[in-house]
Amino acid sequence: MSDKAHAQSGVRYGMAIDLDKCTGCMACSVACQAENNISFRPDESNKLRSITWMEVYLLDNKKDYPDYQFTYLPRPCMHCDAPHHSPCTFVCPVNATTRDEHNGIVTHIYPRCIGCRYCIVACPYHARDFNWWDPKWPKSMEAMLSPEVSPRMRGVVEKCTFCHHRMLKARSKAYNEGSDPDQITYVPACAEACPTGAIKFGNLHDPQSEVAKLAKDPRAFRILAKLHTEPKVFYLSKYQWVHKLSDNGLGEAAH
């Protein structure tokens, strides 16, 4: 990697998820599964044991009625923006996962991945999954697979890509129209599917973008912010217990 690769440009794709708007319907998760050709197993009752790029967690404040409160938390890949490396790209021995310093997207190249799973261990957000089995779909579903995303083989790691194939298509369109491909905006499948508009996506470096404004909202927080992984996925919640939970006790330990 040259020094040039670390120079940041004007584009930084990020996401803002409003937990106060999230109803936990999991449309984002389903849309992601369909968009990215994620295969499934006969028993999908335990999502922690299957491949899900957009995981939806149920959090509660551990109090009894009438103080009981809960919230849902959709979790894509955070596309960590820590200087030089994300936790996963730092440990990859074969450079299969790298961060594009031009737009901040952390990518994973499946044929290069050797399946060592260091990145899964390194990721503080459990955003990565390992393909223990060959991807399989019922015969009748094969025609529904998206040609925009290549399916992953057994033995490699995969994760959310911020639907970068949609970015490539949008860039292609911009090239064809003669406009600046770096000025494009696109919408990932999860944000498109969200019925309440809880998921917003855009360029964090563009002060006019909705996602940049939401990132500066007083309700905004990032998960495990104290680890300084600099996630590019921001969450919004009006509840302090949610903010506190996002630290996972790191805040208390520091005091």
Add this chain to the structure above:
Amino acid sequence: MKENKSGGSGSTLGIIAFFAGLIVSLVVGWVVFPNLLYSQKTQPMNFSHVAHQDTSCEDCHVFRDDGTYGGVPKLAKCKECHESQMGQTKDEQLLVEEYVQKDREIPWKIYAYQPDNVYFSHAAHKGKVECVQCHRDVVKEEKTPVYFENKLTGYSKQTMKMDECEKCHADKGGSNNCEICHK
């Protein structure tokens, strides 16, 4: 002396053996193996680019509005002119009888077909790279060339290799990040 003599003839023999071995390995590597590795396939019919010089390239090879590239035209494009036979050639007869009348798409073999995990945008390269830098020059082409299919991978021999993409991107200041070309 005795030792020297036998050493001398031994080394001559050694040199001959070395060159014989070298020639055998070169023949195996340059001729035998490639012939074994690639099966030669012909297109479903001959397409003469010369015979279509009355149209411009962009008449058939078009960009769609969403920025994607049409590539090899579909049967509907051929139908615009070849609804019924225009000339005398056997290939055109084949086109009309087997494909146009039966409304079957022509199963062209694509010389530049890329693997499943590659994303290539023609729009991004338009005006920056000449077509013939990556594709064969078809201006004077009367006969479609043989299609070489790699028996192990199933890919075309003529397709662009990744190191060529990388080299040009590095030279011209394009991004060499994985996700720019891979999906």
